[in-house]
Amino acid sequence: MMSEIFELGAVRVNVRKLTLTHSTQPIVHLQNKPIEVLHFLASQYPRLVSRDEVIAAVWAGNYYVGDKALTNVVWQLRHQFKLLGLSDVITTVRKKGYRLEIAPVWKQAAIEPDAVRTPENITQQLSLADSDQLLLKDAPAKVSELYPVKNKTVRSPLLFMLLFGVCLTTWLLWLFSIDSRQLSFGAYHVESVLEGSGRAMHPSLSPDETLLAFSWQRFGQPAQLYLKELNASSAPRQLTFEFFDHGAAIWSSDGLHLFSSRIAPDDGRCSLIMLTLKTLEVKELAMCRHYGRVYLNVSADGRYLAFTGYLHGDANSLYLIDLDDSESKPRRWSCPDLCDGMVRDVAFSSDGRYLALTRRFHRLSEDIFLYDLHQNSVSQLSFGEEDIIGVVFHPDNERLLYATFKHGQRQGYVYDLAQNKIDPLGVSNFGGHSAITRDGEVYFHQLPHSLQLGYVPWQPQAPAGVFPLTASAHRFEMPNFNSARQEITFVSNRSGHTELWRADPDMQNKRQLTHLASGIKYPQWSNSGDYIVFVSRLPSKRYDQLMLLQVDTGKLTLLNTGLQWHSRPSFRADDQAILFSSDGQLHQIELHSNRVQQLTLDGGLLAQGLPNGDFLFTKGLNQGLWQRHADGSERLVLDATSFSALYAWSYSDGILAYLQHVEDKLSLAFYDLATNQPLSSIVLPNENIAMYNSLSFNADIQRVFLEVEPLPRIDLKKLMHPLLK
Known part of the structure; x- marks a missing residue:
C-alpha cells in the first residue's frame, strides 16, 4: 500500500491533510477530488492513464458526474502547481488520457496526534451523521468499527457515554442553532441597522465609513434610494422620488455621488444614473438591459465606472465609463482569458491590482474569476456555485468576501487568496453586503x-384571495399540478438540498422524488402523469441539462440536446416531445428519436401544448401571447396591453390564467380562449406575489397554484466576525 505522503519535485503532497506544501510558499489546501486524482496519477506513474480509469477510481465509474469534473480538477491542479513554481506536472494526451510527468517520491507518514482515533474524534464523527440514518440499534456496530474495545465490561459504559454525548451535542446544536464554524472561529456578532416594513436591500458604505446608502421598497411603492447616518439615531433620508425602481448603489471615490440603476415598472426600461448627493440631481449615463439587475463598481483610482448589462452590447461583457470625461460612452473591457459566461458582479481591489468577476453560465451555475490587471492573467476561484449574490475585497486585498444562494440558503464565505482557502461565515440568511470597514x-x-x-x-364573478399551502422555514417553489395524478410537483430544500417533490393538492402526503444534491428548476408533469421533466445541473457540470423522471419507477434519464442552456420545459399535448427554451428561442426534443429542432426565430420563452397539436407561447417583453400552428405559422392571441406576463401564465381546458399589471396593481386574470373574452380578474398583493414566479392553473379543481412571499421584509444588519478582522 502506498503512503499518503509523496513529493513531486519541491512540493510535498499530503493526501490525508489535503495539502500541497512548498518550503518558500504558503500551504495550498485542496478539496477531496483534486487530491484523489493526483494520488491516483502518482500511483500509476509513469503510465498513461485514460479518463475512464480516473473516473472509475475517483468517481466510482459515474461518468456523468466525473467527465466534466475531471477536466476542472486537472485545471485546478495545474493552476496550483504553477503558483508553486512547477509547470507541466500533468500532461494531457489528446483522446487518450493523462500522465504525471514528475516521478513521485513516497514518504513514510509519521504518526501525528490528530491521526489517532480517540473517543472525542468518534463523538465528533457520529454527531455529524445523518440523524435519519443513524439508528440507535446500529450505533454499537458503528462505534466498534471506529474504536474497537476488547473488554466487554468497559464497552457498555463507554458506548453509553458516547451515545449520551452524541445526543446531548445534537440536541444543543438544534436548540441553540449553533453553527459548527462559529464554534471553530469564535462567536460573531450581528446588530440591527434597519428593521420594519418593506425590503431594505443592497447596503453601500461611503468611503469615509460614516454613511450607508441602500435601496428601500416600502409597501405599495417603487424601490427608492435612501441614506442613513451610521453614527446618528436619525431616520434614513430619502434620496430619489421617482416612479422608477432603483437598484443597488455604489459610491464615487470622493463620496459626492452615487451610481445606480433604475427600472420603469411599466415597460422594464433600464438606465444607469449618477445621483449628486448635494443637489439630488440625477444624470442618466447609459441604458441597460430591460428588467435586468445591473452590477457596478468604481475602479480603485476612481476614474472608471464598471458595470454589466449594457443594452446595446454583449451581455456577457463588462463595460467601462470614463468618469473624467462627461461625454464618455460605455466601452467594452478587454477580457484576457476565461471569458465564457455572463458577467454579473464586479469588484476592484483597493490597490488596483485585482478585478474579481462573477460569471453565470446558467441559472444553476455561477463562479468567481480573479483577473490580475498587472500581469494580465486570470484564475478561477470557485467551482460549482449555484448563484453568487455579492463579492467584495477585504481592505487588506488578500481576502474576498462573497455570498451565495445554494439549495435555498443564503450563505457568506471568506476566500483567502494567499492560502487558496475558503471559510464559511456561518451567518444565516446572509444576503448582499457592503464594503468591509477598516x-x-x-x-x-x-x-x-x-x-x-x-x-x-x-x-367566476366571485371575490377571492390567496390561501396558504405551506408555512415553513424551508423553501417551496415552482408548483405544477397534474389532473391525471391529482398531485402537485414542486421544488423544495426541505431535505437540505434543492430536490423534486410531489404531494396532494393540499400539500399532504409529501414525497421526495430525487436525491441529486444539485440545483433543480422548472418541473413540469407530462399530461399522462407518468413523467416529470425538469432542469438540473449535476455538481460537476458547468452547464445545465434536461432531466426526465419516470415517476412510478424513479428512473432518471438525461436528455442530450447538445445545448448548454435550458429553461422552462413542458410537454406537447401527446407527450411525445418536450418543448423548452434555449438562448431565448423555443426548441423541442422528440422523446422516441432524441431529435432536437429549433421552432422559433424571433423569440420563445415558455410554451404550453394544446390538444390539437398547436402550442401557446410567449416571445418576450411586451410582445403578448402567441399561438404556433402545426404548419409553423403563428398568430397573436393577446396583445401586450392585455397580456404582459412572460412566465406567470397557465392554460387549462380552454381557460387561460395569468398575472397582469394594471396601472400600479397586480391582478390574476382569466381569459376564455374559445370565445376570446375576458372572464374575471382578482387583485393580488404586489408585495407577496412576483410577476416572474411560476404558477399552475387547473380548471377542474378551480385553483391557481403560485409562489408566495409570506412576509415581504428584508432588514439591514451589521456583522462583526473573526474571519473579517
Whole structure:
C-alpha cells in the first residue's frame, strides 16, 4: 500500500491533510477530488492513464458526474502547481488520457496526534451523521468499527457515554442553532441597522465609513434610494422620488455621488444614473438591459465606472465609463482569458491590482474569476456555485468576501487568496453586503423568510384571495399540478438540498422524488402523469441539462440536446416531445428519436401544448401571447396591453390564467380562449406575489397554484466576525 505522503519535485503532497506544501510558499489546501486524482496519477506513474480509469477510481465509474469534473480538477491542479513554481506536472494526451510527468517520491507518514482515533474524534464523527440514518440499534456496530474495545465490561459504559454525548451535542446544536464554524472561529456578532416594513436591500458604505446608502421598497411603492447616518439615531433620508425602481448603489471615490440603476415598472426600461448627493440631481449615463439587475463598481483610482448589462452590447461583457470625461460612452473591457459566461458582479481591489468577476453560465451555475490587471492573467476561484449574490475585497486585498444562494440558503464565505482557502461565515440568511470597514465590519441585508406555496380559488364573478399551502422555514417553489395524478410537483430544500417533490393538492402526503444534491428548476408533469421533466445541473457540470423522471419507477434519464442552456420545459399535448427554451428561442426534443429542432426565430420563452397539436407561447417583453400552428405559422392571441406576463401564465381546458399589471396593481386574470373574452380578474398583493414566479392553473379543481412571499421584509444588519478582522 502506498503512503499518503509523496513529493513531486519541491512540493510535498499530503493526501490525508489535503495539502500541497512548498518550503518558500504558503500551504495550498485542496478539496477531496483534486487530491484523489493526483494520488491516483502518482500511483500509476509513469503510465498513461485514460479518463475512464480516473473516473472509475475517483468517481466510482459515474461518468456523468466525473467527465466534466475531471477536466476542472486537472485545471485546478495545474493552476496550483504553477503558483508553486512547477509547470507541466500533468500532461494531457489528446483522446487518450493523462500522465504525471514528475516521478513521485513516497514518504513514510509519521504518526501525528490528530491521526489517532480517540473517543472525542468518534463523538465528533457520529454527531455529524445523518440523524435519519443513524439508528440507535446500529450505533454499537458503528462505534466498534471506529474504536474497537476488547473488554466487554468497559464497552457498555463507554458506548453509553458516547451515545449520551452524541445526543446531548445534537440536541444543543438544534436548540441553540449553533453553527459548527462559529464554534471553530469564535462567536460573531450581528446588530440591527434597519428593521420594519418593506425590503431594505443592497447596503453601500461611503468611503469615509460614516454613511450607508441602500435601496428601500416600502409597501405599495417603487424601490427608492435612501441614506442613513451610521453614527446618528436619525431616520434614513430619502434620496430619489421617482416612479422608477432603483437598484443597488455604489459610491464615487470622493463620496459626492452615487451610481445606480433604475427600472420603469411599466415597460422594464433600464438606465444607469449618477445621483449628486448635494443637489439630488440625477444624470442618466447609459441604458441597460430591460428588467435586468445591473452590477457596478468604481475602479480603485476612481476614474472608471464598471458595470454589466449594457443594452446595446454583449451581455456577457463588462463595460467601462470614463468618469473624467462627461461625454464618455460605455466601452467594452478587454477580457484576457476565461471569458465564457455572463458577467454579473464586479469588484476592484483597493490597490488596483485585482478585478474579481462573477460569471453565470446558467441559472444553476455561477463562479468567481480573479483577473490580475498587472500581469494580465486570470484564475478561477470557485467551482460549482449555484448563484453568487455579492463579492467584495477585504481592505487588506488578500481576502474576498462573497455570498451565495445554494439549495435555498443564503450563505457568506471568506476566500483567502494567499492560502487558496475558503471559510464559511456561518451567518444565516446572509444576503448582499457592503464594503468591509477598516475594522473588519460589514453591512448586509438579511432575508428572514423563504418562498412558500399558496393557491387562489377560481370562482367566476366571485371575490377571492390567496390561501396558504405551506408555512415553513424551508423553501417551496415552482408548483405544477397534474389532473391525471391529482398531485402537485414542486421544488423544495426541505431535505437540505434543492430536490423534486410531489404531494396532494393540499400539500399532504409529501414525497421526495430525487436525491441529486444539485440545483433543480422548472418541473413540469407530462399530461399522462407518468413523467416529470425538469432542469438540473449535476455538481460537476458547468452547464445545465434536461432531466426526465419516470415517476412510478424513479428512473432518471438525461436528455442530450447538445445545448448548454435550458429553461422552462413542458410537454406537447401527446407527450411525445418536450418543448423548452434555449438562448431565448423555443426548441423541442422528440422523446422516441432524441431529435432536437429549433421552432422559433424571433423569440420563445415558455410554451404550453394544446390538444390539437398547436402550442401557446410567449416571445418576450411586451410582445403578448402567441399561438404556433402545426404548419409553423403563428398568430397573436393577446396583445401586450392585455397580456404582459412572460412566465406567470397557465392554460387549462380552454381557460387561460395569468398575472397582469394594471396601472400600479397586480391582478390574476382569466381569459376564455374559445370565445376570446375576458372572464374575471382578482387583485393580488404586489408585495407577496412576483410577476416572474411560476404558477399552475387547473380548471377542474378551480385553483391557481403560485409562489408566495409570506412576509415581504428584508432588514439591514451589521456583522462583526473573526474571519473579517
